Amino acid sequence: MFTKPKQAEAIVHSLSNPSKMPCHGYSIPASRCITGGKLQKVKDSICSVCYAMKGRYVFPNVINAMEKRFQSLFNSAWEDAIVYLIGKKEKSGFFRWHDSGDLQGEFHLQKIVNVALRLPQIKFWLPTREISIVSDWLAKGNVVPENLTIRLSAFMLDGQPPLAAANRLGLVVSGASDSNYNCPAYSQDGKCGDCRNCWDKSVFQVNYKKH
Numbered sequence: 001m002f003t004k005p006k007q008a009e010a011i012v013h014s015l016s017n018p019s020k021m022p023c024h025g026y027s028i029p030a031s032r033c034i035t036g037g038k039l040q041k042v043k044d045s046i047c048s049v050c051y052a053m054k055g056r057y058v059f060p061n062v063i064n065a066m067e068k069r070f071q072s073l074f075n076s077a078w079e080d081a082i083v084y085l086i087g088k089k090e091k092s093g094f095f096r097w098h099d100s101g102d103l104q105g106e107f108h109l110q111k112i113v114n115v116a117l118r119l120p121q122i123k124f125w126l127p128t129r130e131i132s133i134v135s136d137w138l139a140k141g142n143v144v145p146e147n148l149t150i151r152l153s154a155f156m157l158d159g160q161p162p163l164a165a166a167n168r169l170g171l172v173v174s175g176a177s178d179s180n181y182n183c184p185a186y187s188q189d190g191k192c193g194d195c196r197n198c199w200d201k202s203v204f205q206v207n208y209k210k211h
Helices: 005-012 035-039 060-072 078-089 106-118 131-139 163-169
Strands: 094-097 123-128 148-153 172-177 205-209
Touching (some): 078 106, 106 131, 123 131
Parallel strands (some): 123 148
């Protein structure tokens, strides 16, 4: 169906390239977050200090790119296009969903799962606060592919991640704190370096420094 990246990009726009990551990602507007949109108004929530609502993320060209990616989710050719693009461009063997933004519904999660199934050579990481979306999808008998790590993210700074939900659903978690963190990026010039804990299902909890 696609023979050149530009053909796929015409549908899904470009992949994102977060400076911290060892790989590409795919971002949509943080303003489109469902749960996160509510949390942005809650004092001391992680979303109230969301990095994707400031800095380079608010440049007009970046906002425009993320909105195009959001709109493309409803295109029936999205899955084929993103599979082609990731398969063509991602050489690291890793991929991150949503360095900005979050799941928009079960349809969105299913598309991400389908992509993982079609690209078994890539390890995917999906952080999310949309616990009900994931829970409802799993309740239908669906199964998370081995190469997709879903991390349920904490709501509050220095707060507990959703441990009970993660244990019930067989998932893993992440949190954020000013002081209690185990992500090594903040002693590595803000980069992952050799660490791939976020993509590793055997690492139950990853805590990030507030940023």
